[in-house]
Amino acid sequence: MKVVSIIAGILAALLVISACVTGVLFDRGAYTRMLDKTGLPESVGMSEDEVLANYDALIDYNSVFFTGPLEFPTLPMSEAGRIHFEEVKAIFSGFQLLLIVSAILLAICCFLLLRRRQFRFLLLGGILSLLIPAAAAGVMGAVGWDRFFVLFHELAFDNEFWVFDAQTDPIILLLPDAFFLGCLVRIITSIIIVSAILIAVSWVGARRNLRK
Secondary structure, three states, X not given: OHHHHHHHHHXXXXXXXXXXXHHHHOOHHHHHHHHHHHOHHHHHOOOHHHHHHHXXXXXXXXXXXXXXXXOOOOOOOOHHHHHHHHHHHHHHHHHHHHHHHHHHHHHHHHHHHHOOOOOHHHHHHHXXXXXXXXXXXXXXXXXXXXXXXXXHXXXXXXXXXXXXXXXXXXXXXXXXXXXXXXXXXXXXXXXXXXXXXXXXXXXXXXXXXXXX
C-alpha cells in the first residue's frame, strides 16, 4: 500500500492544482467585481454588457467541452491573436482533463487507502501542492510581477503572439495587468487553503489512529 499511498499523494496534488486553476478560470464573478471596482467599461468606451459578452465568449471557448472557433461578439481578432488563444485553450484544456483524470484515479486510491484508515497520502498531497505557490511567490518576489509575467509567457509559448496590439486585438483592453495578477493571487491562495485542509485532515486521521 506504500506505493498506492505515494501515487495517491501525487494525484491529490495534481487534483488540487488543476481544480484551483480551473476554478479561477471559470470564476466569472471575480471579473464582474473587477469591472465594478476599476470602471474598465468606461475607460475602453464600452458598456458593461458588451465587455461581459466578449469576456464570456473567451471563457466559454476555453472550456474543454467547447468546440468550434473563438468568435467575439463585437471585437475583431487578428490571426496572431487567434493562434495565441488556441494555444491558451490547449493549456486550460490540459488542466481540465488533468482535473477529471486525477479525480477519478484518486477516488480509486482513496477507496483502497481510507478503508484501511491510511491518511498519509493527504499529507504528501498537501505538501506537494504547496510547492507550486511557493515557487511562484518566490520567483515573483525576486523579479517582480512585470518580469514574472514576461518569464511565464516566454516559458509557456514559443512565439511572441502573446504580445497583443490593442489596435488589432482590442480584447487585450478588457484583460488588464491587474486582472492577471488577481487570477494568480486567487490561484495561489486557493492552493494554500486546500493544501492546508489536506494536511489538517491527515493530521486528524493520524491522531485518531494512534488513539486506537
